[in-house]
Amino acid sequence: xxxxxxxxxxxxxxxxxxxxxxxxxxxxxxxxxxxxxxxxxxxxxxxxxxxxxxxxxxxxxxxxxxxxxxxxxxxxxxxxxxxxxxxxxxxxxxxxxxxxxxxxxxxxxxxxxxxxxxxxxxxxxxxxxxxxxxxxxxxxxxxxxxxxxxxxxxxxxxxxxxxxxxxxxxxxxxxxxxxxxxxxxxxxxxxxxxxxxxxxxxxxxxxxxxxxxxxxxxxxxxxxxxxxxxxxxxxxxxxxxxxxxxxxxxxxxxxxxxxxxxxxxxxxxxxxxxxxxxxxxxxxxxxxxxxxxxxxxxxxxxxxxxxxxxxxxxxxxxxxxxxxxxxxxxxxxxxxxxxxxxxxxxxxxxxxxxxxxxxxxxxxxxxxxxxxxxxxxxxxxxxxxxxxxxxxxxxxxxxxxxxxxxxxxxxxxxxxxxxxxxxxxxxxxxxxxxxxxxxxxxxxxxxxxxxxxxxxxxxxxxxxxxxxxxxxxxxxxxxxxxxxxxxxxxxxxxxxxxxxxxxxxxxxxxxxxxxxxxxxxxx
Amino acid sequence: xxxxxxxxxxxxxxxxxxxxxxxxxxxxxxxxxxxxxxxxxxxxxxxxxxxxxxxxxxxxxxxxxxxxxxxxxxxxxxxxxxxxxxxxxxxxxxxxxxxxxxxxxxxxxxxxxxxxxxxxxxxxxxxxxxxxxxxxxxxxxxxxxxxxxxxx
Numbered sequence: 001x002x003x004x005x006x007x008x009x010x011x012x013x014x015x016x017x018x019x020x021x022x023x024x025x026x027x028x029x030x031x032x033x034x035x036x037x038x039x040x041x042x043x044x045x046x047x048x049x050x051x052x053x054x055x056x057x058x059x060x061x062x063x064x065x066x067x068x069x070x071x072x073x074x075x076x077x078x079x080x081x082x083x084x085x086x087x088x089x090x091x092x093x094x095x096x097x098x099x100x101x102x103x104x105x106x107x108x109x110x111x112x113x114x115x116x117x118x119x120x121x122x123x124x125x126x127x128x129x130x131x132x133x134x135x136x137x138x139x140x141x142x143x144x145x146x147x148x149x150x151x152x153x154x155x156x157x158x159x160x161x162x163x164x165x166x167x168x169x170x171x172x173x174x175x176x177x178x179x180x181x182x183x184x185x186x187x188x189x190x191x192x193x194x195x196x197x198x199x200x201x202x203x204x205x206x207x208x209x210x211x212x213x214x215x216x217x218x219x220x221x222x223x224x225x226x227x228x229x230x231x232x233x234x235x236x237x238x239x240x241x242x243x244x245x246x247x248x249x250x251x252x253x254x255x256x257x258x259x260x261x262x263x264x265x266x267x268x269x270x271x272x273x274x275x276x277x278x279x280x281x282x283x284x285x286x287x288x289x290x291x292x293x294x295x296x297x298x299x300x301x302x303x304x305x306x307x308x309x310x311x312x313x314x315x316x317x318x319x320x321x322x323x324x325x326x327x328x329x330x331x332x333x334x335x336x337x338x339x340x341x342x343x344x345x346x347x348x349x350x351x352x353x354x355x356x357x358x359x360x361x362x363x364x365x366x367x368x369x370x371x372x373x374x375x376x377x378x379x380x381x382x383x384x385x386x387x388x389x390x391x392x393x394x395x396x397x398x399x400x401x402x403x404x405x406x407x408x409x410x411x412x413x414x415x416x417x418x419x420x421x422x423x424x425x426x427x428x429x430x431x432x433x434x435x436x437x438x439x440x441x442x443x444x445x446x447x448x449x450x451x452x453x454x455x456x457x458x459x460x461x462x463x464x465x466x467x468x469x470x471x472x473x474x475x476x477x478x479x480x481x482x483x484x485x486x487x488x489x490x491x492x493x494x495x496x497x498x499x500x501x502x503x504x505x506x507x508x509x510x511x512x513x514x515x516x517x518x519x520x521x522x523x
Numbered sequence: 524x525x526x527x528x529x530x531x532x533x534x535x536x537x538x539x540x541x542x543x544x545x546x547x548x549x550x551x552x553x554x555x556x557x558x559x560x561x562x563x564x565x566x567x568x569x570x571x572x573x574x575x576x577x578x579x580x581x582x583x584x585x586x587x588x589x590x591x592x593x594x595x596x597x598x599x600x601x602x603x604x605x606x607x608x609x610x611x612x613x614x615x616x617x618x619x620x621x622x623x624x625x626x627x628x629x630x631x632x633x634x635x636x637x638x639x640x641x642x643x644x645x646x647x648x649x650x651x652x653x654x655x656x657x658x659x660x661x662x663x664x665x666x667x668x669x670x671x672x673x674x675x
Binding site: 134138141145148152155157158160161162163164165167168171172174175178179181182183185186234237293294295296299 | 545606607610631633
């Protein structure tokens with residue numbers, strides 16, 4: 001079964017090549033992309049089942065034995081991340097096909113969309129599966145380069161401005177990561193994660209702290225942790241809705257995943273635990289205060305994204321099985337919900353002609369379905385029972401209380417405050433965009449003629465539809481699918497928590513990972 | 524092994540110069556900064572391995588071989604830096620094409636929200652909305668009959 005492991009990286013790359021060859025034939029491109037991503041979801045699900053039953057699956061790439069060659073490792077954490085991210089990318093792809101952004105028009109043109117999107121998926125999967133620090137860097141670069149292209153699609157003025165900030169900040173974090181890799185290699189002579197476990201333990205404490213700090217800084221920028229998060233709300237909202245959605249769902253979480261992996265596997269013992277807890281609190285509170293101040297839905301959601309990264313760091317900083325398990329659960333929940341909300345924001349923009357709160361109104365009456373699609377994930381994000389957001393936060397609060405330290409209690413308070421403020425921010429969107437009287441400039445009713453023209457994937461679409469276009473069925477359908485996935489997280493929360501607890505336990509014990517890579521003991 | 528001091532100094536100078544340039548507004552200078560930073564990081568990677576003869580069995584004794592791995596990593600990193608340089612150049616060119624300059628602009632929305640804060644107004648708040656409605660003629664009918672008024 002180990003032959004399954006490289007597939008989530010290889011299939012999207014082959015798909016990218018195919019779609020690149022099929023430029024100019026959008027229909028064939030769509031089928032290739034959908035097939036590839038569906039297959040990726042299936043493979044990821046199989047990997048999750050296998051790694052839960054039989055321990056981590058390891059592949060030595062090219063047949064080169066472990067410390068010399070590169071390994072891909074699918075343990076439970078990696079497989080769980082793969083399943084969620086593959087499912088989310090598939091839904092967003094369907095959404096973007098519905099939006100017709102793959103077809104040529106002024107704003108979001110380019111048959112290059114499909115190949116880039118698939119390369120992005122491959123990069124994300126590679127980062128999750130990598131068992132080698134340099135390969136992790138390569139995975140990051142693949143997904144970042146693809147994201148640069150997606151963010152500046154159409155190269156309009158705002159996107160170029162936002163893209164510049166994003167590219168420069170990402171480049172800086174990549175250089176930091178590269179320097180950290182150079183230092184790790186210089187001091188240990190290896191970059192294989194499993195081999196690093198022993199070799200890093202043997203290093204002097206201060207040197208380890210420097211390496212840990214460098215890696216944390218690099219990943220902190222990618223994950224948008226508070227003092228390093230200012231780039232995110234500036235750059236994300238300008239991209240096309242599906243692109244923002246997939247970035248919000250996946251890119252920062254890859255950073256969080258890298259933090260979880262390195263903090264548990266390479267640098268156990270929690271020497272930076274206090275630091276993580278402090279920045280977690282700051283990220284939560286500062287992020288959500290930023291969200292409260294926004295008057296544009298997309299920017300508001302970008303700030304909640306930053307804010308909720310803090311919850312995940314909270315769990316990691318506790319360094320207990322319960323905390324880590326809740327953090328993993330929260331990552332899964334947040335990938336799904338944040339993506340759904342951005343997709344819903346895209347629908348709002350399409351229906352209302354804008355995402356600025358002072359230009360919207362009355363959407364609940366004009367488009368009840370859209371109201372439901374926004375309302376459910378919004379409450380989920382704020383952590384209203386019985387949704388998964390509530391369960392994730394409950395797990396974190398329990399872990400914080402169990403820890404009992406001053407910082408942990410502070411974090412519990414900060415988490416609850418953030419949850420409340422999230423509810424406030426979301427309620428403001430609801431009140432202004434959905435509940436009050438429709439804005440005079442808003443289009444009145446759905447135009448059936450336009451609806452007939454825009455639904456289905458077959459006809460060519462225009463993204464720059466005049467405001468008030470009826471919503472294409474595919475866009476509604478894919479958003480609804482993600483809302484349903486978010487609800488399903490509540491239903492399967494029990495088994496999911498079992499998996500995440502198991503994953504957290506393995507992460508903290510470290511031995512299962514090392515034994516999977518080196519069955520005969522680390523060289 | 525002890526890294527060569529000159530190497531380390533060069534890396535330091537490259538990083539310092541790169542970061543200084545990175546703080547500039549002009550995208551072309553930022554690009555220069557990125558290139559310098561990239562080169563600095565590559566040199567740093569290179570100092571991480573043992574120096575020596577070509578790592579080919581039969582040509583060099585195993586004890587005298589250079590460590591080939593950092594060189595392989597540097598090659599990868601150079602390729603990535605090359606691609607990024609091309610992309611940044613394209614961005615700078617496009618920015619110049621659109622605006623006539625390549626300066627990185629402030630975020631417009633940020634500035635707007637700061638102005639709102641200066642005037643002590645909330646962002647698109649219900650308050651501002653209510654005020655507007657109160658100021659309007661009360662006999663004027665609501666824009667849409669049967670809809671709720673302002674939620675607050």
